[in-house]
Amino acid sequence: MNFLIFPIVLSLLASPLVPEVSPLLTKTIDPTLASRADSVEMVYTDGKFSHLEYGFTEQRQPASYTPPSTVHRIAAPSLVTFGPCDRHRQTLKRTTAHSCGFIIDIASGKNLINLLPFDTLVINGSSKGKWTVALADDYLSVMEENYPIGEINEKGKISFSLDQAATHLDLKRTKYVAFILESSSGDLNVDSLDFFRTPSPPPSHVNPAMWVWDNRPAKTDASSMVSNLKALRVRRIYLQISDELEPLVPFIRESKAAGIEVFALDGSPSYLDHPEPLLRRIQLVKEFNSKYPGTPFAGFQIDIEPHLNKDFRIRLDTYGSLYIELLDRIRRITKEDLPLSTVIPFWYDSLLINDRSLAWHLFRQSDEVVIMSYRTDVAEIEAIARDELLYGERLSKKVLLGVETGRIPDEVHITFKKCLDDTPTAVEAGKAFWCRSSDYTVPGSRISFNGKEDAFKKQLTHSLPYKSFSGWVIHSYETAPR
Template structure:
C-alpha cells in the first residue's frame, strides 16, 4: 500500500493526532509564558516622599524582586503631580499601584469621615488623571485593636469597625475601585452577634472586601502557612484573593515574628517554601513583603557585605 492510500485510510486519525499536538504545544507555550507564582509579590511603601525622587529606583527594585503590586501610603506632603508621574512609570513597568491609608481610629464612628475623605480624594484623583496615572485600587490599614480601649470595649468597637467597612466598600464599589484591607491572622478568634451564629470576623472581612492582605507575621514558612490557612480556605470558597504578608521590619512583639534578624538568603529560601505550601490555594495572590523600605535596606546590607568581603580579599597579601 502506498503512502497516498495510507493517508486516505487513516486521514481522520492523523488529523486528530495533529490537532492534539497543536493543542499540547499551545498549552505548553502558555505555561512557559505565564509568570511563576513566586514572581507574584507585593510590598507596602510607607514613605510616600520616595516617589518624588526615587521612582526609577523603586521600579527597578520591584522588577528585580518580582513585585507586581505596590501598596503606596498616601501623604499630604506629596503632590498629585508626583503621584501621577510615579503611577504612570509603574504602569509602564506593568506594576499595579494601590492607594494605601488608614489609622486605628478610622474604625470608629466619630472618625469615619476621615476614611470617606480619603476615598473621595482617590476618586477625584483618578477622575482627573489619565488611565495610566490612575490607582488600580485602594487598601485600608485600619487596626482598632491597637487602641487602648480595645481591651474594655471590644464588642462596641468591632460593631463600629464593621459599620465603617460596609461604608468603605459601598463607596469603593460605587466609584468602581478595587478595595482591600490589611488584616491580622487572628480575626477568626473574634465573634460578635452582628456576625451571626458560627461566623467570625475573619470570614466577614474576606466576604466583604475584594481582597485581604493577611499579616501572617512569622519567621518560618510552615508557621506563616499555619496562621494563614483558615483565611486562604475561606477565600477559596468565596472566590476572593489573599496576599500573605511577611514581616521584615524589626518587631516589638518578641521572637518568631519577623525576618529582621535573618540574612536575605534565608528569607528568600523561606518565601520559596511558603509559596510551595500556599500555592495550592486558588485564592493565593502572592506574598506581600512588609515593607519596601526594610526589604531594600536588607538587600543593600547584603550588597555592602559582599563589597566589604571583596575589599578584604583584595587587601590580603
C-alpha cells in the same frame, strides 16, 4: 503593622526577665479599663516596659471542631423533627402552613463544626416528596433561621456546593443541616452526609507585593524607586498616600510601564471613631482615577488595625461593629470602580461579632484580604493563616500573606488575672486585685526575616495549595534587603 501574636504563646519563660513589676502595674494601670477587664498583660521590649494590654476572655471565639481530612462523613445521622408536622418514623405530614421538617445536628450538640475546608456536601439516602436543604451557623440557629442551598425530590446521591452558603453564614461555626418539607407529605432517609474538598494545586509562583510607607521617594525620585522595585521583583505596591496625589503621577506612570500595580493605602485605628478623613481620601483617589485614566491607582487598601487600641479586647463589640459599618460605607464609595483590599491579623477569625467571626465579616466586604501572618517558618504561616485562606476559597476572594523584614525585638509578656483580695499573692492596682498567672516571651527571630536574607528569598518562592492564595506581601520597602 502589628506583629504581636495573639492568642498563640510561643514559649514560656522559666523565670521572669523583669524582677519587680507590681509597683509599675499599680502606676500604669487605667482604673476604668481595669474595671472591665479580667486580665492585664505588662509588655516589655528590649528589657524596657512598653505598654499594658487589657484582656476579656469572653470575647474569644469558642473553639469549633475542624475535621482532620479532606473528606468528612457523618454516618447514620439522627433526624430531629422541628415545626408542626405529624411524624411516623421517617414520614412527615403537614398539619399547618408553618414550616416543618428535620434537623441534623452536625455539631453533635458540642462544639460547632468548621466546614471551611469543604466545598461540597453530598447527601446519601432516599426521599419522597419535595424538600429544601438548608444550613445554619451558630447565629442563624439562635435566630431559628437557616440558609437554603438546594432541593431534593428523588432517590440517590445529591451534591450541593457550599460556596454560595459561605456568603450568608459563617461556615467556621456551622451548627446543623435542615430538611424543610415543601410538599404536603414526604419521606426522608439519610444514610450519611459527606463533606468533600476538591483538590487545589498550588498556584504558580507570582512575584511579591510590598508595603511602602514613605511616599516621598515616589514623589521626588520616581525613576530610582521604580528601579529598586524592579530589582526586588515586586509586581504590586501598597503606597501610603496623603491628600496630595498629583505629584505621584510620574511614579505611577513609570510603575505601570514596569508592570507594577500601585494601590493607594491608608489606615489608622482612629478612623473607626472619625472616618471622615479616610472616606474623603478614598473619594480623592476615585476623582484622581477619573482625572488621570492613563495612570490610575489599581485599588485602595485600608489598614485600620483597631486592636492597637488598648481597650480593644474589652470593647470588641463596639470596635467590631464600627469596623463593619465603616467597610460598608467604603464599599458604597468604591463600588465596582475601585478594588478594596483589607489588612487584618491572622487571629481575627477567633473574635466574634454577632456570633460570627470578625474575619468573616471583613472578608465579605473586601475584594482581597492581606493577612499579617508574620512568621519565618512556612508551615507555621500556613497553620495560622489556614482559615483565612479557606474563607478566601469559599468567598472567592484573593488572599495575600504578609512577611516581616524589619527588626522585631523580643517581647516579654507578664500576665495578671483578677483574683480575690485575700489571695496571698494579690496585688492591688486600678481599684482591683490581680494575681500573676503566667509569663511568656515572643521571640522576634520567629516573627521577622531581619538578618535572614537567604531564608527570606526562599520564603518568597513558596506557594500554598489554596485557590485563594495570591502571593506574599513584604513589609516593607523601607526595611526589605536590597
